[in-house]
Amino acid sequence: MIEFIQAYQDKPGIREVLHCLKQAQVRSYFVGGAVRDWLLGERTWDLDIVVMDWPPAFVECIRRQMSLHLSEASPFLTYRVVLPSGGHIDLARARKERYPHPGALPEVKPTDQLHEDLGRRDFTINAMAIEIYPDAGRFHDPFGGRTDLSAGWIRVLHQGSFQDDPTRAFRAIRYAVRFGFHYAPETEQEWDHARAVLPEISFERIKNEFKRMTLESQAVGMVQEIHRLQLLESYHPEFRAQPEALKILPHIPRTDESDWVLLFAPFCLHTPKIFELSLTREERKFFQDLHALLHAQDLGATFEEIHRRWKSTDTRALRFAALYKRHPLLQEYAEKREQTRLSITGQYLRDLGIEGQKVGEILDRLFVEKLKGRLTSLQEELRYLHDILLKSSQ
Numbered sequence: 485m486i487e488f489i490q491a492y493q494d495k496p497g498i499r500e501v502l503h504c505l506k507q508a509q510v511r512s513y514f515v516g517g518a519v520r521d522w523l524l525g526e527r528t529w530d531l532d533i534v535v536m537d538w539p540p541a542f543v544e545c546i547r548r549q550m551s552l553h554l555s556e557a558s559p560f561l562t563y564r565v566v567l568p569s570g571g572h573i574d575l576a577r578a579r580k581e582r583y584p585h586p587g588a589l590p591e592v593k594p595t596d597q598l599h600e601d602l603g604r605r606d607f608t609i610n611a612m613a614i615e616i617y618p619d620a621g622r623f624h625d626p627f628g629g630r631t632d633l634s635a636g637w638i639r640v641l642h643q644g645s646f647q648d649d650p651t652r653a654f655r656a657i658r659y660a661v662r663f664g665f666h667y668a669p670e671t672e673q674e675w676d677h678a679r680a681v682l683p684e685i686s687f688e689r690i691k692n693e694f695k696r697m698t699l700e701s702q703a704v705g706m707v708q709e710i711h712r713l714q715l716l717e718s719y720h721p722e723f724r725a726q727p728e729a730l731k732i733l734p735h736i737p738r739t740d741e742s743d744w745v746l747l748f749a750p751f752c753l754h755t756p757k758i759f760e761l762s763l764t765r766e767e768r769k770f771f772q773d774l775h776a777l778l779h780a781q782d783l784g785a786t787f788e789e790i791h792r793r794w795k796s797t798d799t800r801a802l803r804f805a806a807l808y809k810r811h812p813l814l815q816e817y818a819e820k821r822e823q824t825r826l827s828i829t830g831q832y833l834r835d836l837g838i839e840g841q842k843v844g845e846i847l848d849r850l851f852v853e854k855l856k857g858r859l860t861s862l863q864e865e866l867r868y869l870h871d872i873l874l875k876s877s878q
C-alpha cells in the first residue's frame with residue numbers, strides 16, 4: 485500500500501513528520517479513519533499515526549521543524565502536529581486499554597504490539613494500519629477490516645465492546661449512516677449492552693457524539709437511528725423523540741458544532757430533565773427558549789407582537805418552534821431577523837438626547853419596519869425616525 489504513503493509524503497508538515505520518524509528509526513503506522521477513507525477512495529487531512537516509541541531524537545527532530553506546532557503530550561500519550569495547510573496529525577504511542585468497569589474511561593498502558601493497539605479500537609474498518617517505518621507501505625489488517633469495508637459491514641472487534649464504551653453505539657450509527665453500511669450480527673448484539681451502560685456515563689460524552697454528528701451531511705438520518713434504537717431513552721426514559729419533531733430537522737440549517745442542540749431537541753421537547761444535565765449557558769438558554777415557545781399559548785399574530793415577546797430568543801429555537809407549531813409568521817420572523825441589521829444605533833439616539841426605555845422602543849419600531857422590508861437605506865431609516873419623533877412630540 486505504498487501509494488498511500490506516496491500520496492501524503494510530499495505535503496508540508498506530513499513530510500517533516502515522516503522524515504523524523506525515519507531518521508529516529510521509529511516503528512510507526514498510519515491508522516484509523518485515514519486508512520479507511522483511502523480504501524474508499526477518499527483523502528483526509530486528519531491523520532492518525534501510531535508509534536512504538538518516543539525516542540528523544542524523534543521529539544527533538546519534530547521540535548526543530550519551526551513550521552510545526554507540536555502540542556503537549558496528554559496523559560493518553562499523544563501529540564498533535566497542526567499542519568500548515570489545515571488538518572492535523574495525531575501521534576499516539578501504541579497502547580492497550582483495560583476498562584476497570586463498564587462505561588469507565590480506560591486504563592491505558594503502552595504496548596509494542598501493533599495488533600493490541602488495533603484491537604482496542606471500535607470497528608474492524610477502523611482497525612487497519614499502513615506501516616511508515618521500517619517497511620513503508622506494508623498493510624496490516626488483523627481483523628478483516630478491508631473485507632468488511634468492501635461488503636459494507638460495521639463490525640465490533642469483540643463481544644462486550646459497547647459495554648466497555650457505549651459511545652461506540654453512536655459511532656456505529658455515524659459510520660453506518662454516513663457510508664450506507666449495515667451493522668454486522670456481532671454489532672447488533674451490542675445494542676443491549678450500550679443501552680444498559682449508557683445511564684452510567686457523563687452527559688458530556690453523549691454531547692460530544694452529538695457534536696460530531698452535527699456537521700455530517702446525513703446528521704438527520706443518524707438522529708433517526710438513535711431514535712429507532714432507543715439509545716437516549718435508555719439514558720433517561722423521558723428522552724423519547726417526537727416523530728413529528730424529527731421531521732423538522734432537515735429544514736433548520738446547522739453551521740457549527742454548537743448546533744448539536746438542534747439534533748437533541750426532538751428528544752427533550754417536554755421534559756425538564758435536560759436542565760439537570762451539564763450544559764453551557766448558551767445551550768441552557770436554547771432549551772429554555774424552546775420550552776418557553778412550545779408552552780406559550782399565543783406566539784403572536786403580528787411582527788410587532790412577535791418581536792416584542794421573542795426578540796431575545798435563540799433564533800434556532802424560534803425556527804424549531806415555528807415549524808413544530810406550524811406558525812408561518814414566526815418562521816418568517818426568525819428567517820428575516822437573521823438578515824436584518826439597523827444602521828441607526830442606540831448611541832445615535834442617545835446623542836440626539838433620547839433617554840431610557842424610549843431608546844429601546846424606538847429601535848424596536850425601526851427594526852420591525854426594516855424587517856418588513858420597508859427601510860432599505862440609511863436615509864429611509866432616518867426619515868422613519870424623524871416621523872416617530874415628530875409624532876411623539878405632538
Ligand code: ATP
Binds near residue numbers: 651655
Ligand atoms: P471520522 O473522523 O471520519 O469519524 P476517525 O476514524 O478519524 O473517523 P476519530 O474519532 O478521529 O475517527 O478516531 C480515530 C480512531 O481512533 C478511529 O478510527 C478508531 O480506530 C479509534 N477510536 C476513536 N474513538 C474510539 C472509541 N470510542 N473506541 C474505540 N476506538 C476509537
